[in-house]
Amino acid sequence: MSRSLKKGPYVDEKLYIKVQKLSAQNMRTPIKTWARSCTIVPEFVGHTFQVHNGKNFIDVFCTEDMVGHKLGEFSLTRMFRGHTNKKEGIRTRN
Amino acid sequence: MPRIAGVDIPERKKIRYAMRYVHGIGPKAADDILAEAGIDIDKRASELNDQELSQIASIIDAGYIVEGALRRQVQQHIQRLRDIRSYRGDRHRRGLPVRGQRTKCNARTRKGRKKTVAGKKGVKTH
Numbered sequence: 474m475s476r477s478l479k480k481g482p483y484v485d486e487k488l489y490i491k492v493q494k495l496s497a498q499n500m501r502t503p504i505k506t507w508a509r510s511c512t513i514v515p516e517f518v519g520h521t522f523q524v525h526n527g528k529n530f531i532d533v534f535c536t537e538d539m540v541g542h543k544l545g546e547f548s549l550t551r552m553f554r555g556h557t558n559k560k561e562g563i564r565t566r567n
Numbered sequence: 568m569p570r571i572a573g574v575d576i577p578e579r580k581k582i583r584y585a586m587r588y589v590h591g592i593g594p595k596a597a598d599d600i601l602a603e604a605g606i607d608i609d610k611r612a613s614e615l616n617d618q619e620l621s622q623i624a625s626i627i628d629a630g631y632i633v634e635g636a637l638r639r640q641v642q643q644h645i646q647r648l649r650d651i652r653s654y655r656g657d658r659h660r661r662g663l664p665v666r667g668q669r670t671k672c673n674a675r676t677r678k679g680r681k682k683t684v685a686g687k688k689g690v691k692t693h
Contacts, residue, residue: 539653549654
């Protein structure tokens, strides 16, 4: 079910303030964040975020097309490396 | 044979149902269009005169996206998800369910016919 329009998009406040500070200084340094559920708003476009995926921080560069999506959608939490080969007992792909 | 929105030629059915043969027009849209055109929904498609047909055509042109244009739009939306490298785009690329369904079993619509893997439980290998 989608979020009520009344509430507006969910944006992590601390992250939003950080972005505004950087924009005011015209800086584009990557921002480390754990706020995967934060919606990408137009102000974020052009910034790079390092979004935590539970293990590492994945670089996410926000483009105009990404507005409306969540940061977590671009920082995958699972890695599929192919199925094991029963006979050899090793991973087929690496 | 009557033609609505390009190549579609439904006939002996009632117009209300015949219109659903157009990609992008379902029960709701069909009834809405006929109400706007003031055409009896129980009329057969073959009983419509040219004026009524052109009326339907102009209403569809004005307010509905159908057939090729609709298919293209859907493809574009999927392509956008792929281009921005989102999770949903990735699922489309791999041909797996997009909306968080389980894939341990089922999900055959997206994954296609079963591919039997030798050595897996229950499969006899000789």
